Amino acid sequence: MTKSELAKYKKLLIKVREAINGDINHIAKENLKSQRESSGDLSGYSFHMADMASDSYDRELSLNIAGGEQEIIYEIDDALKRMEEGKFGLCLSCDKKIPQKRLNAVPYAKYCIQCKSKEEKDK
Numbered sequence: 001m002t003k004s005e006l007a008k009y010k011k012l013l014i015k016v017r018e019a020i021n022g023d024i025n026h027i028a029k030e031n032l033k034s035q036r037e038s039s040g041d042l043s044g045y046s047f048h049m050a051d052m053a054s055d056s057y058d059r060e061l062s063l064n065i066a067g068g069e070q071e072i073i074y075e076i077d078d079a080l081k082r083m084e085e086g087k088f089g090l091c092l093s094c095d096k097k098i099p100q101k102r103l104n105a106v107p108y109a110k111y112c113i114q115c116k117s118k119e120e121k122d123k
């Protein structure tokens with residue numbers, strides 16, 4: 001992977017993390033404020049979600065975000081750490097390169113699709 005590709009994924013990871021953070025904060029805020037009318041205050045959430053819907057994200061990522069936001073933040077931090085170690089984009093299980101198409105959808109992917117589906121079957 002080239003330096004500029006790495007930089008692109010780093011940006012993407014940070015952007016997704018920020019979006020999720022905004023999302024979590026938003027949900028927390030919404031819980032504090034008792035059912036306030038949505039009087040034009042669509043701030044963080046809708047903005048980020050609109051952002052997330054852009055081409056570089058696909059449905060898999062949105063579904064993952066709905067699944068467990070805090071967990072994804074850990075995954076992203078992990079991916080950033082792997083990036084510093086020069087291991088970003090390599091499958092943790094078989095050491096093969098994770099296809100960029102997959103990384104575009106799930107920039108914090110740890111496993112290639114083969115290992116991932118094997119792991120899911122084992123469960």
Ligand SMILES: [Zn+2]
Nearest residue numbers: 091094112115
């Ligand atoms: Zn693999």
